[in-house]
Amino acid sequence: MQKILSMTFSEIGLNKNLQKAIADLGFETPTPIQQESIPYLLENETDLIALAQTGTGKTAAFGLPVLHKVEVDRKLPQAIILAPTRELCLQIAKDMDTFAKYIKGLKITPVYGGASIVPQMRSLKSGTQVVVGTPGRVIDLINRKALRLKDIEFVVLDEADEMLNMGFKDDLDTILAETPEEKQTLLFSATMPKEVMRISKNYMHNPKTIEVASRNEGAKNVEHHYYMVNARDRYKALRRICDVNPDIYGIVFCRTRRETAEIADKLMQDGYNADAIHGELSQAQRDHVMGRFRKRKLQILVATDVAARGIDINELTHVINYNLPDDNEVYVHRSGRTGRAGNKGTSIIIAHSREGRKLKSIEKMIKRELTLMKVPNGDEICQIQLMKLIDKVVSTDVNHQIDKYIPSIEEKLAHLDKEELIKHFVSAEFNRFLSFYKNAPDLNVTGSKGNDRNDRGDRKGKRGDRGERTGHAEAGHTRFFINLGREKDMQAHNLIGLINECTRNRNIPVGKIDIMRKFSFFEVPKDFETDILSGMVDSNWNGNRVNVEVSQAPGVKSPRGGGNRGGGGGRSYGGGGNRGGGGGRSYGGGDRKRSNSGGGRSSGGSSSRRESSTGSGRSSGGSSSSFKGRFNAAAKRKRRD
Secondary structure (H helix, E strand, O other), X not given: OHHHHOOOOOOOOOOHHHHHHHHHHOOOOOOHHHHHHHHHHHHOOOOEEEEOOOOOOHHHHHHHHHHHHOOOOOOOOOEEEEOOOHHHHHHHHHHHHHHOOOOOOOOEEEEOOOOOHHHHHHHHHOOOOEEEEOHHHHHHHHHOOOOOOOOOOEEEEEOHHHHHHOOOHHHHHHHHHOOOOOOEEEEEEOOOOHHHHHHHHHHOOOOEEEEOOOOXXXXXXXXXXXXXXXXXXXXXXXXXXXXXXXXXXXXXEOOOHHHHHHHHHHHHHOOOOEXXXXXXXXXXXXXXXXXXXXXXXXXXEEEOOOOOOOOOOOOOOEEEEOXXXXXXXXXXXXXXXXXXXXXXXXXEEEEOHHHHHHHHHHHHHHOOOOEEOOXXXXXXXXXXXXXXHHHHHHHOOOOHHHHHHHHHHHHHHOOOOHHHHHHHHHHHHHHHHHHHHOOOOOOEOOOOOOOOOOOOOOOOHHHOOOOOOOOOOOOOEEEEEEOOOHHHOOOHHHHHHHHHHHHOOOOOOOOOEEEOOOOEEXXXXXXXXXXXXXXXXXXXXOOXXXXXXXXXXXXXXXXXXXXXXXXXXXXXXXXXXXXXXXXXXXXXXXXXXXXXXXXXXXXXXXXXXXXXXXXXXXXXXXXXXXXXXXXXXXXXXXXOO
């Protein structure tokens, strides 16, 4: 082991063309997962299970050995790499193209949903050695006889746990069944749940297992902060966090695509340089948003976990958890996106008083203490933003074309002394900002980690499941009851995967999820009500027969005469449930059907119009926000903090 750890890329055994490409990238020493995986794969043809988190260099860990072994003279697919999302698929293909830039004749073809299949078919027909794809699109190409896997020698399953969470179990079975018996299968995953174990048992032969530290290597450079506020004040707190960090370049994580779109819309309307990426956007829209973000023309990207897969940017300053994920390991994934490449980063949680125990469990996983921060008050924010404005003025290059106007300007300002001149100048740019935060309320609430008043186990929680079956669905949505809960090991991502699998439609936008002890609730738009009821009838999950019914609010009779599933004496659900549930994990798959972007923003239209309407917005390169634009927008909406 010590010998491996001392290796450099020049000593690891890769061919000269790959070494040259790696040297161009400035890489010298492999990461832990690369140190373990690359020498093994170069010397062995046996299967491999590698467990490592996002941001640890997994693409190079499997990509370099594959490129080393692929035969360039054979113009047919020899390796197929499967990824859960389009973004990750494209990122893998891009990275492998970079690694292979000195290998003449080697072609890598990405295939993914949300884009025309014709160019992808054309690329495959012209001859390619490596295919990187999402499961749904790969199956489409197989069915069209455009992709044949009979000569495949290497199968890579990247983010295998995520693919299964998104409902790709049957798709993976179908694809793997098309590959030869004799091949090398490489499974890369952050975790090893039961379904991933099943895949390994069914399709792998005596695999070697490699596991690196569960925490991202970059985590040592990440500070973990949390703010405790009332749930209704999350957005206000988010704004203040952004305002107190004027140079922010980060990702705000939300649970669902609906929440993602809403938060991004609010930020843009309030003048922030922000946009969203989620499963509702078309591929062209996603590419446009991501292009702007990579070029730092956007400061804030609002995203679901699934949509953020494949985003690989080393310079992020902040990761903000607008809502905590249900799975603590997802938090590790999120926080690991900042503090990379030797940079410092900050992971922020906007928590409410019922999430104390959740915070404590995160601390145990990351083996780090979360630092409680106070949501800044108006005076603190104004001081920071004012100094930022002054810094901008000082650093601005003077255009000497104004010299001819100086005499007239001096004459206009002659009655003002230095102090008065400064006050007038600052007030002209800053009055709206000062007015906005005048008498701003304190958003901080008391709360302690591990002592949640309304968490499971308190007086409300002791009520068990009685009275938790009530509740009104959001407008335009249907609330469903399902007879599976925590006792059957049901979690939010399992429920989303079950919905995707039963309906065969990964574009169903799952909203709020409530996982109870014996049963659960979930919401989808009314347009998908029939899909849910017909698709999930007589279904089975882990040996349990599934029963799904429309949940009615108290006093509302079921139109199907099945009784009131939402009874319970009219009490609303309150204690014991895990509110919300990572609905964002259901979005971003959608390989077989194009995302319906009808309700989404046009990436080239509305966001850019909003930018122009708010002045310069929050520009890149650390420049100051456009206070005028932001607070004109705020005044129009009459939103007060």
